[in-house]
Amino acid sequence: MEQTESPSDVAAPTMMRSLEMWFLEKENAALTWGFWKPIVWAIVSIALSLLVSAVIMILSGYDPILAYTWLLYGILRQPDYVLYFATPLILTGLSVALAFKCGLFNIGAEGQVYLGSMAAAIIGYAIALPIFVHPLVCLAVGAGAGALWGFVPGLLKAYRGAHEVVTTMMLSYTAILFTQWLSTYPLREPGQVQMVPQLPQILSSAMIPKILGSHYLHLGIVLAIASVFVVDFIIKRTVLGYEMRAVGLNRDAAECAGIDPRRNMAIALGLSGALAGLAGSEEILGTYGRFIDHWSPSIGFDGITVAVLGRNHPWGCLLAAVFFGALRAGGTFMNLVARVPIEMVGVIQGLIVLFVAAPRINDWLAKNGVGYPIWIKNNPKVALPNFAALCLAAWSAVLAFGFCAVKGISTTLYVLFLVTAFLGIVAFVTTLSRRGHVLVLNSAIVALWLAIGVLDRLQFGGGTFITSVMVACVGLVISASLAWFSRRETKERRSKS
Amino acid sequence: MMQSGNVTLDLLGWLITATLQWSTPLVLAALGGMFSERSGVVNIGLEGMMLIGAFSAAAVSGLTGSAWLGLLAGIGAGGLLAAVHALVCVTFKGNQIVSGAGVILFASGFTTVMLKVVWNQQGVGNQVPTIPDVVIQPILNIPVLGTAFGRVSPIIYIMFFTVALSYYVLYHTPFGLRVRSSGEDPSALDSAGVNVDHIRFIAVVISGCLSGLAGAYLSISFLNAFGKLMTSGRGFIALAALIFGNWTPIGCLLAGTFFGFLNGLQNTIQILNIPGVALYLNFVQMLPYVLVVVALAGIRRSVPPKAVGTAYEKEAKG
Numbered sequence: 001m002e003q004t005e006s007p008s009d010v011a012a013p014t015m016m017r018s019l020e021m022w023f024l025e026k027e028n029a030a031l032t033w034g035f036w037k038p039i040v041w042a043i044v045s046i047a048l049s050l051l052v053s054a055v056i057m058i059l060s061g062y063d064p065i066l067a068y069t070w071l072l073y074g075i076l077r078q079p080d081y082v083l084y085f086a087t088p089l090i091l092t093g094l095s096v097a098l099a100f101k102c103g104l105f106n107i108g109a110e111g112q113v114y115l116g117s118m119a120a121a122i123i124g125y126a127i128a129l130p131i132f133v134h135p136l137v138c139l140a141v142g143a144g145a146g147a148l149w150g151f152v153p154g155l156l157k158a159y160r161g162a163h164e165v166v167t168t169m170m171l172s173y174t175a176i177l178f179t180q181w182l183s184t185y186p187l188r189e190p191g192q193v194q195m196v197p198q199l200p201q202i203l204s205s206a207m208i209p210k211i212l213g214s215h216y217l218h219l220g221i222v223l224a225i226a227s228v229f230v231v232d233f234i235i236k237r238t239v240l241g242y243e244m245r246a247v248g249l250n251r252d253a254a255e256c257a258g259i260d261p262r263r264n265m266a267i268a269l270g271l272s273g274a275l276a277g278l279a280g281s282e283e284i285l286g287t288y289g290r291f292i293d294h295w296s297p298s299i300g301f302d303g304i305t306v307a308v309l310g311r312n313h314p315w316g317c318l319l320a321a322v323f324f325g326a327l328r329a330g331g332t333f334m335n336l337v338a339r340v341p342i343e344m345v346g347v348i349q350g351l352i353v354l355f356v357a358a359p360r361i362n363d364w365l366a367k368n369g370v371g372y373p374i375w376i377k378n379n380p381k382v383a384l385p386n387f388a389a390l391c392l393a394a395w396s397a398v399l400a401f402g403f404c405a406v407k408g409i410s411t412t413l414y415v416l417f418l419v420t421a422f423l424g425i426v427a428f429v430t431t432l433s434r435r436g437h438v439l440v441l442n443s444a445i446v447a448l449w450l451a452i453g454v455l456d457r458l459q460f461g462g463g464t465f466i467t468s469v470m471v472a473c474v475g476l477v478i479s480a481s482l483a484w485f486s487r488r489e490t491k492e493r494r495s496k497s
Numbered sequence: 498m499m500q501s502g503n504v505t506l507d508l509l510g511w512l513i514t515a516t517l518q519w520s521t522p523l524v525l526a527a528l529g530g531m532f533s534e535r536s537g538v539v540n541i542g543l544e545g546m547m548l549i550g551a552f553s554a555a556a557v558s559g560l561t562g563s564a565w566l567g568l569l570a571g572i573g574a575g576g577l578l579a580a581v582h583a584l585v586c587v588t589f590k591g592n593q594i595v596s597g598a599g600v601i602l603f604a605s606g607f608t609t610v611m612l613k614v615v616w617n618q619q620g621v622g623n624q625v626p627t628i629p630d631v632v633i634q635p636i637l638n639i640p641v642l643g644t645a646f647g648r649v650s651p652i653i654y655i656m657f658f659t660v661a662l663s664y665y666v667l668y669h670t671p672f673g674l675r676v677r678s679s680g681e682d683p684s685a686l687d688s689a690g691v692n693v694d695h696i697r698f699i700a701v702v703i704s705g706c707l708s709g710l711a712g713a714y715l716s717i718s719f720l721n722a723f724g725k726l727m728t729s730g731r732g733f734i735a736l737a738a739l740i741f742g743n744w745t746p747i748g749c750l751l752a753g754t755f756f757g758f759l760n761g762l763q764n765t766i767q768i769l770n771i772p773g774v775a776l777y778l779n780f781v782q783m784l785p786y787v788l789v790v791v792a793l794a795g796i797r798r799s800v801p802p803k804a805v806g807t808a809y810e811k812e813a814k815g
Binding site for chain 1: 594598609611736777783790794
């Protein structure tokens with residue numbers, strides 16, 4: 001893996017060779033399933049989570065089609081807004097991903113963001129420097145402060161065995177409280193009247209300029225993309241990166257190979273903190289213009305999400321950050337026009353992370369999606385009632401969710417429909433995976449629909465009576481045929497033995 | 498400032514009450530985390546399960562008018578979200594920390610959206626019926642005892658009962674033995690003919706139920722409404738209490754009570770409004786966090802269950 005340093009006279013051809021090798025490597029990688037699988041899975045998880053979010057929207061009385069249309073419109077209308085949201089996420093995502101590469105989980109990037117932004121804001125207003133130097137100094141100091149706050153848990157993990165998930169989290173709270181104290185008492189802007197404590201405005205020489213004539217997007221995006229290059233280079237092409245990856249893969253094996261895991265762990269968390277601090281500083285210098293107590297819209301915590309979706313790969317982080325930035329940017333439009341709360345974006349993000357966490361759902365889908373039709377083809381007599389049950393489960397789930405969305409139905413019916421819908425989903429999944437219990441679940445669905453129909457007829461107008469009873473009758477026939485086939489099967493088995 | 502002996506005594510009682518109020522959700526959630534982690538599944542999603550428990554309890558309590566039904570709903574909702582976590586990490590052998598992060602993200606988004614849907618509010622929902630406090634008449638007028646224990650939420654009693662029950666279940670029942678061995682050496686449990694995945698699934702759902710109870714305490718007993726992100730990091734502090742308490746029921750109780758005490762102390766200082774101290778209130782707030790870090794780094798090494806964090810695969814390679 002490692003490129004040894006070559007003498008200067010042969011440096012140029014070697015570099016060409018290594019570039020060639022690099023392209024060849026990429027070309028070969030692009031052809032294998034191992035390269036495409038995570039990408040396919042990311043797309044499948046996004047699609048699944050959009051589907052589940054649509055169900056949640058229907059249940060809470062919003063129109064998902066309208067919402068998604070405006071979400072997309074918002075993204076396409078303002079690409080600069082997308083990148084503006086993506087900028088800090090790229091950096092915090094890289095921060096979490098870099099620590100992950102060394103087998104460490106930096107859950108407290110938020111605190112490093114705060115400390116970095118505080119340091120940058122102080123340098124920004126307290127010291128006068130020339131125009132190009134000032135932001136650079138601010139960024140460097142901010143990154144340094146973040147690095148310090150990452151280095152402490154790194155050292156504790158390496159030399160005292162303190163679990164980094166707990167220490168980074170706890171230090172994160174400490175940092176937020178500390179910056180709150182700084183901005184409330186010693187450094188508060190004199191004569192400030194707002195409720196939320198804040199520091200004085202940074203000097204105009206420290207501001208990061210906006211680019212491309214945008215109201216939001218600033219040069220920080222260039223810094224973020226450059227960081228992707230740098231982190232990619234560090235991880236893949238340097239001794240440090242190689243050692244960090246080795247420690248992350250297997251600490252004991254790395255130690256046997258002569259790599260000091262302690263040093264690498266501490267450095268990895270320090271670098272991770274530096275990236276988080278950088279994210280905080282560029283937000284202060286480019287967007288906010290001053291430190292405000294609790295300014296961060298949880299960019300540190302979102303970094304975890306970005307790293308997870310980006311599979312801890314620097315370029316993956318870039319794509320994931322742009323995707324989440326797009327969700328945020330489109331979310332504001334969705335909120336304005338379709339009146340769906342902006343937090344729906346958080347729901348979508350959470351679902352994506354849940355799906356990404358379990359890649360085997362993908363395998364399961366692939367296996368049963370292909371295996372089920374083959375099974376039907378091979379033994380149609382047993383499979384057909386099973387297939388009918390599958391269709392009924394899907395149909396009753398969709399139908400029940402549809403009834404839930406109807407305005408003004410009574411709470412009792414709403415709960416019944418909800419239970420039916422969820423039972424329908426469970427029945428669909430179990431039937432598809434041929435787990436058994438199909439008959440029980442099918443009968444339960446039939447009973448629920450009958451109950452809904454009767455209750456509706458007796459108590460409330462009876463608007464769904466005919467539909468419910470119809471579904472129940474179809475289900476009854478399927479249940480009967482299922483029972484008959486399973487009995488015949490057991491009889492056959494007995495007679496054989 | 499007038500300081501009679503009676504006021505000081507009442508202050509002590511008040512401190513005990515505040516400690517109990519702050520520590521109850523922490524202890525309950527930490528116990529939940531204990532069941533999950535002792536069975537070998539990391540659960541950083543306690544925060545999310547508490548949130549969804551708090552929301553469901555308030556919503557059902559408001560809709561039905563019965564706070565006890567709300568309590569059940571809170572427990573159920575926490576368990577349901579935990580079942581999703583279990584599905585991802587136990588059934589589909591996914592990454593447990595990633596799944597936990599997903600649970601938190603989902604719960605914070607979902608409860609805030611539902612706050613808008615149910616009560617049409619942005620920050621705090623409407624007032625809902627709460628669980629009535631248990632009032633012990635005879636001691637109500639005794640200075641310290643009466644202030645501290647005269648009027649206490651029944652969930653605080655439930656919390657103490659849950660600690661005792663968890664201790665009994667974990668160390669004196671076959672199920673507890675299975676939970677513990679599933680976290681220490683799942684292959685041994687498997688070779689004894691027990692389904693590791695079932696045990697883990699049940700343990701994770703228990704953890705969600707307890708976290709849901711902790712959340713329900715916040716929304717329908719401690720306060721009387723659901724507020725946006727009202728757990729405010731208590732799930733993470735519970736996680737720290739769990740590690741501080743070395744993954745044991747009694748340890749969880751002690752660590753949770755300790756953190757609760759620090760919070761109660763800070764509240765008391767806030768109310769007393771001593772001029773010099775108020776300035777440094779943030780540092781009092783920092784105390785529990787710093788103490789955890791110091792404790793983890795210096796005093797004692799905590800020993801997590803051996804197999805925690807890894808999915809169990811039958812006949813895994815290596």
